[in-house]
Amino acid sequence: MALTAIVLTASNLRAAVTALAPLVSEIREDLSVGASLFGVLGMIPTAMFATAAFVLPGLKARLSTSQLLILAMALTAAGQTIRVLGGPITLLTGSVLALFAIGITNALMPLAVREYFPNRVAAMSTTYLIIAQITQSIAPILVVPISTWASVVGITGWRVSLGSWALLGLVAAISWVPLLASTIPRAEVRTPQPSMAIPVWRTPVGVGLGLMFGFTSFTTYSLMTFLPQMVPDASLGAALLGWWSILGIPLNIIGPWVAARMNNCYPVLVLASGVFLVGNAGLCFAPMAAPWLWTTLSGLGPLAFPIALTLINVRARTTGGATALSSFGQGLAYTVACMGPLLTGVILDTTGGFTVVFGIFLAATVVVLGGGFFATRQVYVEDQARN
Numbered sequence: 001m002a003l004t005a006i007v008l009t010a011s012n013l014r015a016a017v018t019a020l021a022p023l024v025s026e027i028r029e030d031l032s033v034g035a036s037l038f039g040v041l042g043m044i045p046t047a048m049f050a051t052a053a054f055v056l057p058g059l060k061a062r063l064s065t066s067q068l069l070i071l072a073m074a075l076t077a078a079g080q081t082i083r084v085l086g087g088p089i090t091l092l093t094g095s096v097l098a099l100f101a102i103g104i105t106n107a108l109m110p111l112a113v114r115e116y117f118p119n120r121v122a123a124m125s126t127t128y129l130i131i132a133q134i135t136q137s138i139a140p141i142l143v144v145p146i147s148t149w150a151s152v153v154g155i156t157g158w159r160v161s162l163g164s165w166a167l168l169g170l171v172a173a174i175s176w177v178p179l180l181a182s183t184i185p186r187a188e189v190r191t192p193q194p195s196m197a198i199p200v201w202r203t204p205v206g207v208g209l210g211l212m213f214g215f216t217s218f219t220t221y222s223l224m225t226f227l228p229q230m231v232p233d234a235s236l237g238a239a240l241l242g243w244w245s246i247l248g249i250p251l252n253i254i255g256p257w258v259a260a261r262m263n264n265c266y267p268v269l270v271l272a273s274g275v276f277l278v279g280n281a282g283l284c285f286a287p288m289a290a291p292w293l294w295t296t297l298s299g300l301g302p303l304a305f306p307i308a309l310t311l312i313n314v315r316a317r318t319t320g321g322a323t324a325l326s327s328f329g330q331g332l333a334y335t336v337a338c339m340g341p342l343l344t345g346v347i348l349d350t351t352g353g354f355t356v357v358f359g360i361f362l363a364a365t366v367v368v369l370g371g372g373f374f375a376t377r378q379v380y381v382e383d384q385a386r387n
Contacts, residue, residue: 001178002116003127008172009069009105009112010128012076014136015165016098017045017221018245021228022140022238023147023158030158033088040092042225042341045099046217050334052103056327059104065112068104070176075101077169084163098169107330110312114322121313122260129252129306137245139165140238200324201332203384204374205315209308209325211371213333215364216304218340219280222357223298225341230287230354240295247299255306259314259376266376269304273365276301284358304368308333311375321382340364 024038059068076098083094109128117124146164147157200206227244228237258265279297282290312329316322347356 001175002112003124005066005069005172005175005179006109006112006116006124006128007131008168008175009073010109010131011135012073012165012168012172013102013106013109013132014245015139015168016076016080016095016102018136018224018241019139019143019162019165021225021241022144023162024228025234026147026158027091031087031091036345037088037092038225039342039345041095042221042345043338044092044095045102046221046334046338046340048096048099048334049103049106050331050338052100053107053327053329053331053334056104056107057323060108060111060323064180065108065115066176066179068108069112070173070180072101072104072108073169073173073176076105077166077173080166080169081163084159101169103330103334107326110309110326111319111323114313114319122256122310125256125260125306125310125313126253129256129309130249133245133248133252135168136248137242140245141242144238200328200381200385203381205377205379205381205384206325206328207332208371208374208376209311209315209329210332210336211367212304212308212375213329214336215367215371216302216308217333217337218364219276219361220302220305221337222340222344222361223280223283226344226348227283227295229348230283231291232288236291240291243292244295244299247296248302251300251303252306255303256310258303259307259310263378264376265307266372269307269372269376270369272301272303273369277362277365280361281358284354284361287354304372307372308375315375315379315381317380317382321380321385325381 020041028034028038063071079094079096079098079101081094082097083091085094110125113121113124113128143161147161149157150160151157201210223244224241227241228234231237231240254268258268262268275297279294279299279301282294283298287294308329312325313322316325343360344357347360348354
């Protein structure tokens with residue numbers, strides 16, 4: 001039951017974000033809104049993810065993992081329904097609700113893996129990350145055909161297409177119901193709470209994880225929002241975004257394995273970051289020279305994200321330590337990342353091209369490597385927090 005619930009929940013982690021980008025033109029025409037609205041919409045996911053990560057410890061002290069996840073998935077479904085029912089206000093309101101709930105889920109998933117599968121952390125991390133990546137990649141491919149079909153039968157296409165993803169949240173919420181009775185962690189999962197003399201944000205591993213998360217997300221959420229606009233052909237842009245998302249599947253296999261099995265995975269992180277930069281340079285400077293090659297290299301580059309997610313458990317001795325790392329790391333990460341789409345949009349409006357955007361991507365990758373140096377060392381957050 002836990003495996004089923006985790007898999008169904010993972011299917012909701014990214015679809016609400018990537019399902020929107022291919023429908024932007026249709027929504028703008030139907031609602032008569034400008035590009036600035038979508039700059040705000042591009043900023044909402046990471047802003048809500050950050051807020052949710054910071055409030056998680058308070059919620060976790062009052063509710064069990066299963067209780068929180070059923071509420072989060074129900075709110076995800078409700079938010080995705082609300083955002084297609086009216087105009088710009090409901091679009092924004094529903095997006096805020098759904099993405100706040102998904103943010104709670106983001107921060108809870110590593111803890112759910114630790115609670116229900118304490119001896120299979122790497123395997124289960126790989127499983128839920130792959131499921132999230134599959135739905136992330138499928139969503140932008142399906143939304144336009146669904147919208148076209150709905151328009152043919154006389155319904156506003158984008159509303160049906162975008163709203164249909166609420167069904168995933170509803171099914172995931174129901175899947176947690178059988179686990180509600182298990183409000184007390186199993187005996188073999190019980191661990192002493194960490195004695196931390198200093199907060200996690202003052203530990204090198206905590207800050208390192210936050211920087212890895214944050215500046216990888218800064219770049220990837222910018223790409224998720226603007227990749228379709230990097231090429232002049234809208235249909236090609238949607239296809240490239242779908243392919244870029246699919247390439248996250250091998251990353252989500254490699255990342256947890258590298259983080260859990262290698263004593264020093266930093267060289268792998270450096271190599272992946274180099275590939276990421278080459279792909280992004282191609283997309284920014286000469287996208288039509290080799291669009292599929294650049295997209296492939298860019299899609300294979302952000303290995304820091306699945307590595308960081310797995311390190312939440314690997315770099316903690318206890319559930320309390322993992323909760324602290326997850327809350328701070330993802331909270332800092334998405335606080336930084338929420339500026340990515342907004343800053344990219346401002347630069348595009350100012351310069352009309354992606355040349356300056358690449359400079360921002362380059363700086364973000366340098367910070368990822370700096371944070372990764374500290375996060376990938378063989379240390380535990382509880383040990384550093386006692387000093």
